[in-house]
Amino acid sequence: MISSILSSFFKRFLIAKLIGIVLLVIIIFGAIIHLIEPENFPTVFDGVWWAIVTAATVGYGDYAPTSFFGRIVGMLLIFIGAGIVTRYFAAISTSTFVTQNAYLEGTSGFHGKKHIIIIGWNERVRETISLLKTPGSILEILLIDDSLEKNPMPGNHFHFIKGDPTRDETLKQANIQDAEMVLVTADQGKDEVHADMITILTLLAIKGLNPTVYTIVEILTTHQIQNAKRGGADEIIQTNRISSLVMVNSLLSHGVSDALLSMLVDLKGVKLQFLDATFDLIGMTFQKASETLLKEGKILIGIKRNEGITINPPLSLEIRKNDQILILKS
Known part of the structure; x- marks a missing residue:
């Protein structure tokens, strides 16, 4: 069961698979060189360090094998390591290219939330x-x-x-x-x-x-x-x-379309919104509620009752439970 899960994981994630192989090769060669030449590589960590710089073809020269078998191990690491590292970077480049193309072409799935x-x-x-x-x-x-x-x-x-x-x-x-x-x-x-x-x-x-x-x-x-x-x-x-309504208003009152556009641009966001009528507003007239909300920097514009919306209703209209108020926040 566990081997099946790991196999599936590595098949789906090529880069993770290559990273695992690179780390495994580095650790194995680091341990082998430590066992072969403990005087030149006192610890396994020193061997791993040498394996990394060798596989990456950096070659600082601070650690180097001197024995016959040590140099054979070094040559194997160069051949094997260089190939793995090259394939690793090629896989990263390919994966990045494929991911970027999928993003641009709209073929990649989205996994975010609240979008x-x-x-x-x-x-x-x-x-x-x-x-x-x-x-x-x-x-x-x-x-x-x-x-x-x-x-x-x-x-x-x-x-x-x-x-x-x-x-x-x-x-x-x-x-x-x-x-x-x-x-x-x-x-x-x-x-x-x-x-x-x-x-x-x-x-x-x-x-x-x-x-x-x-x-x-x-x-x-x-x-x-x-x-x-x-x-x-x-x-x-x-x-x-x-x-149609904008056109009619523009015909009857010139310049209204520009005013409406300016108003809508200014209201974008959450400045204009419906709110549930709070307990303290229930029973108030529209006029009294307007005065109360104005002190809070809110302009009362209308009432939503059931499915109907009334803009600028009569001042005597009482706000009821379950009403929603349309306000403009400053």
Whole structure:
């Protein structure tokens, strides 16, 4: 049983196997030279030191065999050791090259946890990742896309998996089981109906493997919103509706689009968020709660009750148990 486990380990980890062979050869030759010439190599450690510098072809000359058999051992070590060391470094180089290629081509699996998975690649996704990757950020982001040939943004804390996100093997390669959040974007290369169908199919695959992961999906057509909810989407981004509202406001009030963009850029992160109504707020009017929260540097914007969200409700509206408050942190 033990030999089988060790055999499997060495087969899977070539570098570990070579390191083990190198160490074994060094120790054996170090012990042999100590036994043959104890006067020149007083301890086994001296023999090991000589074996290392000899196998590495450094040859400091502080220790050297003088007897016939000692020199024979030295020649064997040079022939054997040089070959092993050369193969060792060649294996490291090959392994590094293969690993780097797999990382760039998106064929290597991801084993981290609490990461964000983004599905689909387009300019919106590029901008989203750029905003998330602030200086000093250690947020692990993983991109899944089937159209890219290589990692579009190689660097620390960013990973790429090439594959079909509707397939279990691709999602498992991205370690969907340990992901914290998933963002599914609409495929811009397809018509809106087809893009939404792929989005919902991807959502079902994700929830099938990890029912608890927080999932945000981009839906383009109104009639697919209900299907996305049925599929378990925790949040739905209605891209077309948002764009339409911005356009309408720009037509009715010039300059609004720039103001909205500036506001959204400023609010990125955790400045705008929903919080559960605390015990001290329950029963307060919206006006009184606003005054209370303002002292804490929080601006009360709206109330989420059941599935409905009310922005700037009547000042007399009372906050109830199970309500969520939408605040803007300064």
